[in-house]
Amino acid sequence: MIAKGPTIRRPKVVASSERLGLDGRGVRRMQALAQKYDRGPLMLRTPGRPMAMILHPDDVHEVLEGSPEPFATAETLKVHALKHFQPKGALISHGAERSPRRRLNEQALELGAPVHHLGARFTQVVEEETEALLAEVRGRGGVLAYEAFLDAWFRVVRRVVLGDSARDDTALTELTQKLRGDGNWAFLKPVDKGGRAELLDQMQAALDRAEPGSLAAVMSQLAPAPDSEPAQQIPQWLFAFDPAGMAAFRGLALLTTHPEHLDTTELRTPDDQQDPAPTRPRLRAAVLESLRLWPTTPMILRETTTDVAFDRGVMPAGTSVLIFAPFFHRDDRHLDFAHRFAPELWDRPRTRADWPLVPFSAGPGLCPGRDLVLMLTSSFLAAILRRATLSLDSHRLDPASLPSLLNHFGLRFRLG
Numbered sequence: 386m387i388a389k390g391p392t393i394r395r396p397k398v399v400a401s402s403e404r405l406g407l408d409g410r411g412v413r414r415m416q417a418l419a420q421k422y423d424r425g426p427l428m429l430r431t432p433g434r435p436m437a438m439i440l441h442p443d444d445v446h447e448v449l450e451g452s453p454e455p456f457a458t459a460e461t462l463k464v465h466a467l468k469h470f471q472p473k474g475a476l477i478s479h480g481a482e483r484s485p486r487r488r489l490n491e492q493a494l495e496l497g498a499p500v501h502h503l504g505a506r507f508t509q510v511v512e513e514e515t516e517a518l519l520a521e522v523r524g525r526g527g528v529l530a531y532e533a534f535l536d537a538w539f540r541v542v543r544r545v546v547l548g549d550s551a552r553d554d555t556a557l558t559e560l561t562q563k564l565r566g567d568g569n570w571a572f573l574k575p576v577d578k579g580g581r582a583e584l585l586d587q588m589q590a591a592l593d594r595a596e597p598g599s600l601a602a603v604m605s606q607l608a609p610a611p612d613s614e615p616a617q618q619i620p621q622w623l624f625a626f627d628p629a630g631m632a633a634f635r636g637l638a639l640l641t642t643h644p645e646h647l648d649t650t651e652l653r654t655p656d657d658q659q660d661p662a663p664t665r666p667r668l669r670a671a672v673l674e675s676l677r678l679w680p681t682t683p684m685i686l687r688e689t690t691t692d693v694a695f696d697r698g699v700m701p702a703g704t705s706v707l708i709f710a711p712f713f714h715r716d717d718r719h720l721d722f723a724h725r726f727a728p729e730l731w732d733r734p735r736t737r738a739d740w741p742l743v744p745f746s747a748g749p750g751l752c753p754g755r756d757l758v759l760m761l762t763s764s765f766l767a768a769i770l771r772r773a774t775l776s777l778d779s780h781r782l783d784p785a786s787l788p789s790l791l792n793h794f795g796l797r798f799r800l801g
């Protein structure tokens with residue numbers, strides 16, 4: 386997992402993991418540990434600092450609901466990874482500093498609203514960029530590969546987050562990718578302070594420009610509380626839209642190989658639906674399934690701020706707590722849907738009483754971008770599938786037993 390790149394994926398390692406089935410082996414190893422150690426949590430003797438692995442579904446809920454006290458989101462390894470591009474981001478802030486930063490993210494991204502108030506504008510951006518993407522792909526032989534898809538997706542992201550003037554600012558995306566690459570090395574690589582300052586200056590400039598129809602404009606109008614550090618929250622948005630692209634592209638693979646799950650009424654243009662920003666629940670469920678089957682945040686980390694009592698003993702303060710999401714999403718000892726596409730799982734909100742499926746985390750640390758991500762990715766899928774019939778050329782997916790990893794870099798679709 387770590388070799389694949391926690392903050393930005395390394396294509397060669399992802400390809401080898403897919404070939405060798407390493408993700409499936411990881412889940413089987415976790416099953417063996419749960420067999421041996423029962424409920425856990427399992428304390429590991431890791432060099433430097435204690436670490437615990439969560440083995441029981443109830444403890445997943447316990448830890449996530451208990452954030453940020455006593456289970457802080459600002460876990461030490463994560464702090465070292467994210468400090469390369471946003472040392473004051475909500476996720477790695479704690480105590481009095483965390484609350485205003487978290488609140489600012491929730492407000493600007495509109496967590497809890499299925500459609501952001503700028504939804505109509507964002508849908509229009511998606512439609513324009515999809516039109517351009519498919520024209521380009523058709524002009525080049527009709528094969529859609531990840532590179533072209535991601536370029537178009539990042540054009541959408543830059544327009545949505547920073548404004549139309551950033552549409553072609555690929556240098557900014559390269560800078561974020563460079564700093565995320567440094568983040569993969571956490572404390573093993575010194576922070577590129579010049580690069581980081583340049584990134585944060587550009588974020589501040591976007592807030593100052595406040596282009597109408599952008600998230601930067603929404604954020605700049607929120608009258609942020611002292612200490613909320615608006616410019617330091619935006620790098621995570623740019624960074625986290627990258628996994629959203631992965632999830633959408635894999636979602637396309639799921640839908641092309643499970644056409645019976647495609648509800649064509651969700652593909653109608655926003656005008657046809659007489660709704661400028663439709664919700665598209667089936668397409669959202671496809672993205673959620675893509676994230677359940679192949680989580681883009683496979684390791685959710687917390688750190689205990691005090692000693693915490695579990696049934697089987699006390700977990701000391703300062704322990705890094707690991708929730709390995711693929712284990713809970715693909716545990717075929719308990720889940721009959723473990724390895725198949727099961728969009729019905731998302732027909733209703735999942736609660737603490739349910740088995741933990743946590744692609745966006747849960748509890749007070751739930752991803753504040755969740756609703757926006759689902760809105761944008763489902764719009765993007767609708768815009769593509771309305772304009773083209775796709776067939777998956779690169780992979781043969783067995784619906785009864787989907788692979789433990791789907792290398793998004795290697796996916797190729799032929800446009801009909």
Ligand code: HEM
Pocket residue numbers: 458463475476477487490494621622623625626628629630632676681682685686743744745746749750751752753754755757758
């Ligand atoms: C497929 C796309 C995404 C997935 C699967 C995802 C998942 C997650 C997860 C699992 C966490 C918790 C991480 C942890 O506790 O260590 C998280 C946190 C966060 N995400 Fe997302 N995310 C996605 C996209 C986005 C986007 C596009 C944004 C912003 C526009 C965003 C903003 C955030 C923020 C600000 C946090 C920190 C929350 C906090 O500190 O409480 N995410 N996300």
